[in-house]
Amino acid sequence: MLITCPYCGPRDVIEFTYQGDGNRERPDPASQNFEAWNAYVYDRLNPAGDHNEIWQHSGGCRAHLKVVRNTLTHEISSVAFARGDHGSAARHKAEDKA
Amino acid sequence: MSPRRADTGGRIDRLKTIRFTFDGTAYTGHAGDTLASALLAKGVTLYGRSFKYHRPRGLLTAGVEEPNALVTVLKGEVREPNIPATMVEIHDGLVAISQNRFPSLAWDINAVNQLGGKILSAGFYYKTFMGPVFGPLKGTRFWMFCEHFIRRAAGLGSAGSAKDPARYERMNAFCDVLVVGSGPAGLMATKAAADQGARVMLADLEPHFGGSANWSEETIDGAPAADWARRTVAQLAGRDNVRLLPRTTVWGYYDNNTLAALERVSDHKEHPGKGEPRHRYWAIRAKSVVLATGAFERPLIFPGNDRPGVMLAHAAERYANEFGVLPGERIALFTNNDSAYRAAVALKKAGAAVVAIADVRPELSPEMRKLAAEAEAEIFAGHAVVATEGGKALSGLKLQRFDLANGALIGDARSIHADCLLMSGGWSPTIHLASQAGAKAEWNAARQAFLPPKPTQSWIGAGAFTGSFSTAEAIAEGRAAGLAAAGGQSTPSMLPTVEAVPGDPDPAPVFEIRAKGKSFVDFQHDVTAEDVRLAHREGFVSVEHLKRYTTLGMATDQGKSSNVPGLAIMAEALGKPIPEVGTTRFRPPFAPVSIGSLAAERFGDLKPERLTPMHDWHLANGATMYSAGLWYRPMIYGLSGETVEQAYVREAKATRESAGIVDVSTLGKIAVQGPDAAAFLDRVYTNMFSTLAVGKARYGLMLREDGLAFDDGTTWRLGEQDFLMTTTTANAGKVMQHLEYFLDVIWPELKVHVTSVTDEWAGAAIGGPKARQILAACVTGTSVDNATLPFMGIVRGEISGVPVMICRLSFSGEMAFEVYSGAGHGTHVWKALVEAGKPFGLVTYGLEALGTMRIEKGHVTGAEIDGRTTARDLHLDWMLSKKKPFIGSAMMDREGLIASDRLELVGLIALDNRPLNGGAHIVEEVDEANPHDSIGHITACCYSPALGRHIALALVEGGKARHGTRAHVSDPLRNRFGPVEIVSNHFFDPDGSRMHG
Numbered sequence A: 001m002l003i004t005c006p007y008c009g010p011r012d013v014i015e016f017t018y019q020g021d022g023n024r025e026r027p028d029p030a031s032q033n034f035e036a037w038n039a040y041v042y043d044r045l046n047p048a049g050d051h052n053e054i055w056q057h058s059g060g061c062r063a064h065l066k067v068v069r070n071t072l073t074h075e076i077s078s079v080a081f082a083r084g085d086h087g088s089a090a091r092h093k094a095e096d097k098a
Numbered sequence B: 001m002s003p004r005r006a007d008t009g010g011r012i013d014r015l016k017t018i019r020f021t022f023d024g025t026a027y028t029g030h031a032g033d034t035l036a037s038a039l040l041a042k043g044v045t046l047y048g049r050s051f052k053y054h055r056p057r058g059l060l061t062a063g064v065e066e067p068n069a070l071v072t073v074l075k076g077e078v079r080e081p082n083i084p085a086t087m088v089e090i091h092d093g094l095v096a097i098s099q100n101r102f103p104s105l106a107w108d109i110n111a112v113n114q115l116g117g118k119i120l121s122a123g124f125y126y127k128t129f130m131g132p133v134f135g136p137l138k139g140t141r142f143w144m145f146c147e148h149f150i151r152r153a154a155g156l157g158s159a160g161s162a163k164d165p166a167r168y169e170r171m172n173a174f175c176d177v178l179v180v181g182s183g184p185a186g187l188m189a190t191k192a193a194a195d196q197g198a199r200v201m202l203a204d205l206e207p208h209f210g211g212s213a214n215w216s217e218e219t220i221d222g223a224p225a226a227d228w229a230r231r232t233v234a235q236l237a238g239r240d241n242v243r244l245l246p247r248t249t250v251w252g253y254y255d256n257n258t259l260a261a262l263e264r265v266s267d268h269k270e271h272p273g274k275g276e277p278r279h280r281y282w283a284i285r286a287k288s289v290v291l292a293t294g295a296f297e298r299p300l301i302f303p304g305n306d307r308p309g310v311m312l313a314h315a316a317e318r319y320a321n322e323f324g325v326l327p328g329e330r331i332a333l334f335t336n337n338d339s340a341y342r343a344a345v346a347l348k349k350a351g352a353a354v355v356a357i358a359d360v361r362p363e364l365s366p367e368m369r370k371l372a373a374e375a376e377a378e379i380f381a382g383h384a385v386v387a388t389e390g391g392k393a394l395s396g397l398k399l400q401r402f403d404l405a406n407g408a409l410i411g412d413a414r415s416i417h418a419d420c421l422l423m424s425g426g427w428s429p430t431i432h433l434a435s436q437a438g439a440k441a442e443w444n445a446a447r448q449a450f451l452p453p454k455p456t457q458s459w460i461g462a463g464a465f466t467g468s469f470s471t472a473e474a475i476a477e478g479r480a481a482g483l484a485a486a487g488g489q490s491t492p493s494m495l496p497t498v499e500a501v502p503g504d505p506d507p508a509p510v511f512e513i514r515a516k517g518k519s520f521v522d523f524q525h526d527v528t529a530e531d532v533r534l535a536h537r538e539g540f541v542s543v544e545h546l547k548r549y550t551t552l553g554m555a556t557d558q559g560k561s562s563n564v565p566g567l568a569i570m571a572e573a574l575g576k577p578i579p580e581v582g583t584t585r586f587r588p589p590f591a592p593v594s595i596g597s598l599a600a601e602r603f604g605d606l607k608p609e610r611l612t613p614m615h616d617w618h619l620a621n622g623a624t625m626y627s628a629g630l631w632y633r634p635m636i637y638g639l640s641g642e643t644v645e646q647a648y649v650r651e652a653k654a655t656r657e658s659a660g661i662v663d664v665s666t667l668g669k670i671a672v673q674g675p676d677a678a679a680f681l682d683r684v685y686t687n688m689f690s691t692l693a694v695g696k697a698r699y700g701l702m703l704r705e706d707g708l709a710f711d712d713g714t715t716w717r718l719g720e721q722d723f724l725m726t727t728t729t730a731n732a733g734k735v736m737q738h739l740e741y742f743l744d745v746i747w748p749e750l751k752v753h754v755t756s757v758t759d760e761w762a763g764a765a766i767g768g769p770k771a772r773q774i775l776a777a778c779v780t781g782t783s784v785d786n787a788t789l790p791f792m793g794i795v796r797g798e799i800s801g802v803p804v805m806i807c808r809l810s811f812s813g814e815m816a817f818e819v820y821s822g823a824g825h826g827t828h829v830w831k832a833l834v835e836a837g838k839p840f841g842l843v844t845y846g847l848e849a850l851g852t853m854r855i856e857k858g859h860v861t862g863a864e865i866d867g868r869t870t871a872r873d874l875h876l877d878w879m880l881s882k883k884k885p886f887i888g889s890a891m892m893d894r895e896g897l898i899a900s901d902r903l904e905l906v907g908l909i910a911l912d913n914r915p916l917n918g919g920a921h922i923v924e925e926v927d928e929a930n931p932h933d934s935i936g937h938i939t940a941c942c943y944s945p946a947l948g949r950h951i952a953l954a955l956v957e958g959g960k961a962r963h964g965t966r967a968h969v970s971d972p973l974r975n976r977f978g979p980v981e982i983v984s985n986h987f988f989d990p991d992g993s994r995m996h997g
């Protein structure tokens, strides 16, 4: 399986760590909605087909990536930085220095 | 020359004699022989005993699909079981033994199982060993009781227990085109792709490239096919853009066109070359793959089809043409298709008498009649073999008229005397890799075979793999596939011309001759046609269930020859056409793979090691090192004649009496920096860090999202926006990833950066009543008195000219300091501290003393933060802030996590003054014969020099409520029983007066 890290390019899956289901919605930290917390911590979809996942390029730039992977074929249809509009970790670092 | 070896022919080198042994008997063969061909040349007919019935079995095939002739190869103490004799290349000194026989191959006690054939039918193991419902052997216990004997009686070869001294390698390779299979199709594909300039790899599981060209006796471009193949291979070998991999089984086809292959580098050599591994595991990323894997011939299913001497037709052709070996002298053939006629001619040419060709088809083409005449064989059209005769070798067979329309047998059987029966039930394309690559095979009614599916990955098929069984088609398809795979344009070109015997590729749709007797479908797992029908009668209608219930196709050969006949019989029983019954999906590996090759270099000496900056000093000063994860840490600094216990007791005692120093460089260290660093730590830790003053440290606890304890450590505030977090040694990586996850995924708006700085700092913890005096003696640039350096304070100074950071905190419970310096100066600072400590009686101490002092203090580590305990369980609830949410705060108060009967941290004192054992259970009352329910277990234990007792930390139900009560340890495995007193986990100096000073 290959994941194309937006920062490092296509790399073998051996360089990445699966960091969980990308569909999880973390409730507001102060929320007492127990159902929501339970869903966030435990409920998983386990679809046969496209699945939103979080992978960390742990053996590379260490950025967390939002990956859409087909669980039947391992085909990866999209990869993006999990930070979204906040930029890549690497860019973030550059801003801090500036 | 032995009677069965022809004087000429084949690719063996008759001038080179090879000596080897099989079952202790010395044999000779020739260079180029397989174990199978060499033994066959010596007239050996018996190669193994079958799995269930212990029936004698001979060679069925000449290749990787061999189900019967499995041997164990011995190399020194190492034994490798279940290798097909057809895949073992002989070499001087080869020692092979047969399997699944007791006491010997010829006289097998368990052969009596044959008489009990009815008992050992499909699902036998499941049904018979369900066990009685009551009593001591109820249910699965009965199976466990019987399993031991069954495994011994019915096993395949047994693995050895000696350490394998062989070396294995892993290679990563990239190419434009990978060609799998080197028959005419594969060779043409390789050549065509290479001509386009593509980087090509060609792999074949056989030692010699050429595939069917090596034994087909056809001519290509006017020369024998084998010569054409040799010439083509020689040309390819000289090209820079072609890599040839003989003896290489491509066994897995994974996503992104990644293929796994096993190269048997030196199994065929008596002495491997210098630096040569035994096996090499190839991970190959190919832009495009050409599958030219050929086809497997199928057996026909009839009574006695497993008797030694019954062989696949093409296998006999291979033995004759490739090795110059005749499998028999009076040979009969039984077929449902044209391909067997070619074998008849070949064997006749090689010197055998072909006495009969039985063909289930009533009408035969003139070409086939001509071939039969050439072989001087009598034709029995519209006939079938209904029985075979003989014991450990074939002596004859019975023929009967066969009605192709309804499978009925007509008239009387007639006997034919023969010592070898060749069968051909048609051909199944070797579509395993294509199936692994992700698509469903398609049934072709004309070919009576599953043909490869439409590609879902980037591969192209060619030759027999696609159902094109003629060499001319293989050559044309191979060239086209090679061109296409290399991205070339198909141009008209002269193809090599092929002269071959004619033949219709489509067999008659006959798989089984139904007559009285055992007809084997899966030879290796001893599954008969009747077993398949029985499974159907018992309600197994799905092909996947059928497979598991009968174990059809589940042996080491993975049903290479049995899958399609098994399906056909199932389909008939169900009254459905074969495509509706479906086929099982093939999974990797295509053929067995050595575990060693999968591990390759990733064990032993090549495991990464992490050494602290002071490592060499420890070694030079008597430390016994201990591996903790990847780290090496001093366990004790033993004096001569000291036991481990004496050493750590001395070290701990001396620390509490004067002072001790320990290397803590392995602690995880993470720089947490940025404008939002303090806010981030408030969310990550259960307690508050934004209120921490610059120049102070605080002990912190982290939970997981589910509310369970995760890690603990101190975090130092070095500046307004600059924190140094420490973690436990074991969790350093996990905590780093945890922080990165939350910063990247959950709170990307926080301006915080985390950096692992574990390797940047050397750390030494110095503790004990004299610790402060020792520091005062060597630290310059700062005072270390109570006012300047209070408990949890941080100062910067210098030791022996090197800048250091000192934090006053304690794990040992003594007045203690952690001294951090740049890693490169670690040893320098350490030496200066040790030197300064000499007048004060400073000792160096290791992990054992460290552990002892932490148990005395009741501090938790990974043994207690074990992924099941909460902060409350560990009496750390005082650290749970009520002023803010933090990771885990929402989930930590769930019913189950606050229940009163949870396991809680306690201390134990052994009342019998004997050592306790980690992992031992705690029970309320002791009864060695019938142990009571466990109320908890010991997580850590030691002899406490401070208390003079054997003590332990334990997680016990109810915990605190049991303080002051008695319980017992129950450790039947180590036979340790005895009374303990449950106490607080804070054994020593519970109010902390020593560390606060």
Ligand SMILES: [Zn+2]
Pocket: A005, A006, A007, A008, A009, A057, A060, A061, A062, A063
């Ligand atoms: Zn990356």
